[in-house]
Amino acid sequence: MFRGINNINLDAKGRMAVPTRYRQPLYENANGSLVITINHSERCLWLMPINEWLILENKVAQLPNMNSHAQRLQRILIGHATEVDMDKSGRLLIPPPLRDFASLDKHVVLVGQVNKFELWSEPVWNARRDQWLAEELSDDSLPIDLESLSL
Numbered sequence: 269m270f271r272g273i274n275n276i277n278l279d280a281k282g283r284m285a286v287p288t289r290y291r292q293p294l295y296e297n298a299n300g301s302l303v304i305t306i307n308h309s310e311r312c313l314w315l316m317p318i319n320e321w322l323i324l325e326n327k328v329a330q331l332p333n334m335n336s337h338a339q340r341l342q343r344i345l346i347g348h349a350t351e352v353d354m355d356k357s358g359r360l361l362i363p364p365p366l367r368d369f370a371s372l373d374k375h376v377v378l379v380g381q382v383n384k385f386e387l388w389s390e391p392v393w394n395a396r397r398d399q400w401l402a403e404e405l406s407d408d409s410l411p412i413d414l415e416s417l418s419l
Contacts, residue, residue: 269297270385
């Protein structure tokens with residue numbers, strides 16, 4: 269459903285305009301209601317329609333809470349989850365604690381990931397993307413589960 273990279277500007281209040289091509293699907297599938305949380309492995313945010321969030325939240329909530337790794341994941345994903353609604357202009361307010369975590373300033377990058385988006389600081393995105401590409405180009409071996417993927 270969500271694919272592609274979009275360069276977006278945050279306004280002074282921390283609002284971003286959702287690209288026009290995503291607005292109708294977000295209204296149709298989630299009534300414009302989304303959840304923003306932090307990514308557990310990168311300095312970016314996850315932004316997903318509420319219906320997709322509920323699936324993930326249920327899976328994470330069912331993890332054994334006596335397991336310290338599961339507890340950390342629950343604290344990170346569920347503890348930082350914030351519901352937001354698109355306004356009539358298709359804008360979302362990114363809460364200050366989440367903006368701070370991901371170092372979001374004026375220039376951000378919205379990266380489609382099929383059922384969710386990643387929201388990155390533009391400089392952080394550019395640096396990580398370049399790092400991933402350099403690693404990929406220098407490493408001839410693929411993990412066994414990717415060897416059958418034909419591109």
